[in-house]
Amino acid sequence: xxxxxxxxxxxxxxxxxxxxxxxxxxxxxxxxxxxxxxxxxxxxxxxxxxxxxxxxxxxxxxxxxxxxxxxxxxxxxxxxxxxxxxxxxxxxx
Ligand SMILES: [Zn+2]
Numbered sequence: 001x002x003x004x005x006x007x008x009x010x011x012x013x014x015x016x017x018x019x020x021x022x023x024x025x026x027x028x029x030x031x032x033x034x035x036x037x038x039x040x041x042x043x044x045x046x047x048x049x050x051x052x053x054x055x056x057x058x059x060x061x062x063x064x065x066x067x068x069x070x071x072x073x074x075x076x077x078x079x080x081x082x083x084x085x086x087x088x089x090x091x092x093x
Contacts, residue, residue: 009045012065013052023047024085026078028066034074036081042066053082 006019024046029039044065046053055061062078063070 011047011049011052012044012061013046013055013058014049016047018045018047020045024053024081026062026066028068034066034068034070036077048085053085 006021008017009020009023009025010017011023025037025043026046027035027039027041027043029035029041032039042065044062046058046062052058059070059075
């Protein structure tokens with residue numbers, strides 16, 4: 001195989017598989033704590049569909065996926081991260 005196959009990961013909200021490049025990755029890094037789009041460790045993926053990242057239960061789902069309790073500051077950062085992905089919202093993903 002010469003073609004690179006995309007690495008698929010499941011969105012924690014809609015549970016559909018997507019190319020990892022098109023997902024928002026949240027990782028519980030052992031050294032850095034909770035990081036976005038980087039880090040090593042247990043990760044949660046959310047697709048760039050408004051339905052998923054604006055899901056009222058998304059906070060619970062992230063905490064469950066990462067097996068950790070997240071503090072309110074995390075969700076402030078999360079919302080800012082999400083805002084930077086709003087460019088995708090017009091593409092009908
Ligand atoms: Zn999704």
